[in-house]
Amino acid sequence: xxxxxxxxxxxxxxxxxxxxxxxxxxxxxxxxxxxxxxxxxxxxxxxxxxxxxxxxxxxxxxxxxxxxxxxxxxxxxxxxxxxxxxxxxxxxxxxxxxxxxxxxxxxxxxxx
Amino acid sequence: xxxxxxxxxxxxxxxxxxxxxxxxxxxxxxxxxxxxxxxxxxxxxxxxxxxxxxxxxxxxxxxxxxxxxxxxxxxxxxxxxxxxxxxxxxxxxxxxxxxxxxxxxxxxxxxxxxxxxxxxxxxxxxxxxxxxxxxxxxxxxxxxxxxxxxxxxxxxxxxxxxxxxxxxxxxxxxxxxxxxxxxxxxxxxxxxxxxxxxxxx
Amino acid sequence: xxxxxxxxxxxxxxxxxxxxxxxxxxxxxxxxxxxxxxxxxxxxxxxxxxxxxxxxxxxxxxxxxxxxxxxxxxxxxxxxxxxxxxxxxxxxxxxxxxxxxxxxxxxxxxxxxxxxxxxxxxxxxxxxxxxxxxxxxxxxxxxxxxxxxxxxxxxxxxxxxxxxxxxxxxxxxxxxxxxxxxxxxxxxxxxxxxxxxxxxxxxxxxxxxxxxxxxxxxxxxxxxxxxxxxxxxxxxxxxxxxxxxxxxxxxxxxxxxxxxxxxxxxxxxxxxxxxxxxxxxxxxxxxxxxxxxxxxxxxxxxxxxxxxxxxxxxxxxxxxxxxxxxxxxxxxxxxxxxxxxxxxxxxxxxxxxxxxxxxxxxxxxxxxxxxxxxxxxxxxxxxxxxxxxxxxxxxxxxxxxxxxxxxxxxxxxxxxxxxxxxxxxxxxxxxxxxxxxxxxxxxxxxxxxxxxxxxxxxxxxxxxxxxxxxxxxxxxxxxxxxxxxxxxxxxxxxxxxxxxxxxxxxxxxxxxxxxxxxxxxxxxxxxxxxxxxxxxxxxxxxxxxxxxxxxxxxxxxxxxxxxxxxxxxxxxxxxxxxxxxxxxxxxxxxxxxxxxxxxxxxxxxxxxxxxx
Numbered sequence: 001x002x003x004x005x006x007x008x009x010x011x012x013x014x015x016x017x018x019x020x021x022x023x024x025x026x027x028x029x030x031x032x033x034x035x036x037x038x039x040x041x042x043x044x045x046x047x048x049x050x051x052x053x054x055x056x057x058x059x060x061x062x063x064x065x066x067x068x069x070x071x072x073x074x075x076x077x078x079x080x081x082x083x084x085x086x087x088x089x090x091x092x093x094x095x096x097x098x099x100x101x102x103x104x105x106x107x108x109x110x111x112x
Numbered sequence: 113x114x115x116x117x118x119x120x121x122x123x124x125x126x127x128x129x130x131x132x133x134x135x136x137x138x139x140x141x142x143x144x145x146x147x148x149x150x151x152x153x154x155x156x157x158x159x160x161x162x163x164x165x166x167x168x169x170x171x172x173x174x175x176x177x178x179x180x181x182x183x184x185x186x187x188x189x190x191x192x193x194x195x196x197x198x199x200x201x202x203x204x205x206x207x208x209x210x211x212x213x214x215x216x217x218x219x220x221x222x223x224x225x226x227x228x229x230x231x232x233x234x235x236x237x238x239x240x241x242x243x244x245x246x247x248x249x250x251x252x253x254x255x256x257x258x259x260x261x262x263x264x265x266x267x268x269x270x271x272x273x274x275x276x277x278x279x280x281x282x283x284x285x286x287x288x289x290x291x292x293x294x295x296x297x298x299x300x301x302x303x304x305x306x307x308x309x310x311x312x313x
Numbered sequence: 314x315x316x317x318x319x320x321x322x323x324x325x326x327x328x329x330x331x332x333x334x335x336x337x338x339x340x341x342x343x344x345x346x347x348x349x350x351x352x353x354x355x356x357x358x359x360x361x362x363x364x365x366x367x368x369x370x371x372x373x374x375x376x377x378x379x380x381x382x383x384x385x386x387x388x389x390x391x392x393x394x395x396x397x398x399x400x401x402x403x404x405x406x407x408x409x410x411x412x413x414x415x416x417x418x419x420x421x422x423x424x425x426x427x428x429x430x431x432x433x434x435x436x437x438x439x440x441x442x443x444x445x446x447x448x449x450x451x452x453x454x455x456x457x458x459x460x461x462x463x464x465x466x467x468x469x470x471x472x473x474x475x476x477x478x479x480x481x482x483x484x485x486x487x488x489x490x491x492x493x494x495x496x497x498x499x500x501x502x503x504x505x506x507x508x509x510x511x512x513x514x515x516x517x518x519x520x521x522x523x524x525x526x527x528x529x530x531x532x533x534x535x536x537x538x539x540x541x542x543x544x545x546x547x548x549x550x551x552x553x554x555x556x557x558x559x560x561x562x563x564x565x566x567x568x569x570x571x572x573x574x575x576x577x578x579x580x581x582x583x584x585x586x587x588x589x590x591x592x593x594x595x596x597x598x599x600x601x602x603x604x605x606x607x608x609x610x611x612x613x614x615x616x617x618x619x620x621x622x623x624x625x626x627x628x629x630x631x632x633x634x635x636x637x638x639x640x641x642x643x644x645x646x647x648x649x650x651x652x653x654x655x656x657x658x659x660x661x662x663x664x665x666x667x668x669x670x671x672x673x674x675x676x677x678x679x680x681x682x683x684x685x686x687x688x689x690x691x692x693x694x695x696x697x698x699x700x701x702x703x704x705x706x707x708x709x710x711x712x713x714x715x716x717x718x719x720x721x722x723x724x725x726x727x728x729x730x731x732x733x734x735x736x737x738x739x740x741x742x743x744x745x746x747x748x749x750x751x752x753x754x755x756x757x758x759x760x761x762x763x764x765x766x767x768x769x770x771x772x773x774x775x776x777x778x779x780x781x782x783x784x785x786x787x788x789x790x791x792x793x794x795x796x797x798x799x800x801x802x803x804x805x806x807x808x809x810x811x812x813x814x815x816x817x818x819x820x821x822x823x824x825x826x827x828x829x830x831x832x833x834x835x836x837x838x839x840x841x842x843x844x845x846x847x848x849x850x851x852x853x854x855x856x857x858x859x860x861x862x863x864x865x866x867x868x869x870x871x872x873x874x875x876x877x878x879x880x881x882x883x884x885x886x887x888x889x890x891x892x893x894x895x896x897x898x899x900x901x902x903x904x905x906x907x908x909x910x911x912x913x914x915x916x917x918x919x920x921x922x923x924x925x
Binding site for chain 2: 415416480483484485487488491492493494495496518519520521522523525526527529530533537538539540541546547548549552556559869871906910917918
């Protein structure tokens, strides 16, 4: 199987985004960033809502870049697994670390 | 199964039995591990948020307009990167070189903004590495990100020079693609840092 | 003619310095690992001699601190890990039917960076500033306030260098295992050593970033005045402990999984039966690896995390014993009803099972926080981890050494000497470490350089020391075995054990290209199938056809390169510059960038047919 690949033509995974798609994604990213910053200046916005909104929007930007610019949406599941797996493990460990260090008031700490 | 004895069999040593390129696969797992690296640094920043005993706090010193502009620079540079890759695939090498230049230039602008920011913090705001937990964690986190960007700028500049000298073409698609993956990753780390460090109060 | 002899020797040396052949790199790792293993062993013997009697004055307290720090660091990073790496390098391509790894030059780079890190840490002895903060370097003892000399710097920077080596190797082997398996080798047809190594590589690439960050924060505290671990500024020394053990716990699975993989290869061969419940053993390995990221704070039960955190990590730790138990039961199931040949490789694997089980039992005891509060920081813990790391990893690795030695060297090791080695090591090991359970329970703390005579600890300490000398004797036996058989041992032939997997289907030692004809795989025990058929009247025995000169002429192997060596040197210059001068850092850094560029460009526009 391997020997059938000619050296000249690289295969770029199934499906492909067009330049138009990329520009649309870029516009979306710019808009999201603008909305993010604007949200900061909304007077009297409750803290929880602000944080949730900001995290949600940045997550959206994250997935847009990873899915389209980094092409992961069109790539082999192997590539997806190699990145998403470690990403999930990293997020889980960091959240646990923060809980243990008292960043969220979730765990009653031993007070000597 | 095909006859393995063909002495004239053409074999691209970079393509594996899954049909995927080794180098692209290697870059993705490297980026996965870099998630743990930046995750640990961001975790450190968050663990120490609000715990500094003295010195200016984040919202005393942050210049949100400048930082938003920097964020926009990186996002735009990611667009330029995919354009460079697309042009390379179409064998439009001069155009590819131009977009590589644009990507690197915006990245360099980002780094220069950051140098300006660091200098202002240190000289005008009295915030250095050793001022407080905030100073330590902020400069180390964003500094390491900035170092990643700088490395990327260097890498892209070399690719641009190779392209201009006729030493880069469609055959090198995967090499430029993995440089792009690295660059986009640096962008998404900034997406996280921008929100978590700068925006969230 | 003397000129040609010198030129010939120089040629041989150069060929080793520029090799990108995974087999040679495996031999380099294995030889280095053995030397550092002996150094770590000498450090241990000196400690045991000091502790043999109360109020002893063989070494000072400071020297003792350096000894236990360097013994731990050496055994973990410079002995067990590179021993495992030597098997990853030599055996993984053979086991998956490949001709080399995905990135041969990166592979060589990993070795040379490892060697420079190993030499860097040990250089501290020469400067009289050996690290003395424990292998785990807790903050804020590691701060410049409490550790003003460069000892901690050698440890900190050395580990960073070693981390780069391990991570590069991790990326390499992950891609190799996913992307270079022979046709027909689905994931479930991969041999068990490949599977356990695969899980280990993921642990490496995900755990090392955590310690890298921990060490970077320490480096910035020590060199640039940051406050990460400074309590006076609100810094939390527990941040170090968390980041360290987020690395440290997966690290112990990194140390044990390859040895478990070896046991899973050796038992079926010497019992003449397939591995019992192979899918369960594979799945258990994956579970151990995955859940290994969720138990780290069981190293911190005494720091005051609170009842909820303690309970969560306690439960997780107890749960992780389940997949381990599954493996042990499946190994026993493999032996049960088998036609067993008690050769040296099998003896060491049996030793692994027994000793690791004992270590696992003491581990389960530690999993309970109230019990651990008595045991922690006592010799009970020392006993536990030596049972799993020596009784486990070292016995398992020696099983692999005796198993694969004939393949690597073309000659068998002497079986009688092998048995002497095993029994001396088993007896010496248990004599050294079993009494340490008692010592821990009667109150002997860890990391003390001496103790008073009226505490009642002297008897078991003396027994333990005698045991350690017996262990040393067992290694003398091994060295004699190696020297004796290196030139004049019985030729092994390709298949001395009547093996089951692909490495036994090629000559011993293998030709540079491993397989003249790329194998096609139908089963986990493909070679056994080729020799014997499937025994159900289905698939008959059928070996692949003989290779022709045309087959071999068509094979193209990667070219040697000096860039891995030179780049590793540049990195060493740059990192050690932190202890010398800023100029050296800059020069080293520029050199590193230059070497990286040349490394990357070496095959950029190759001549036809020389793409790598």
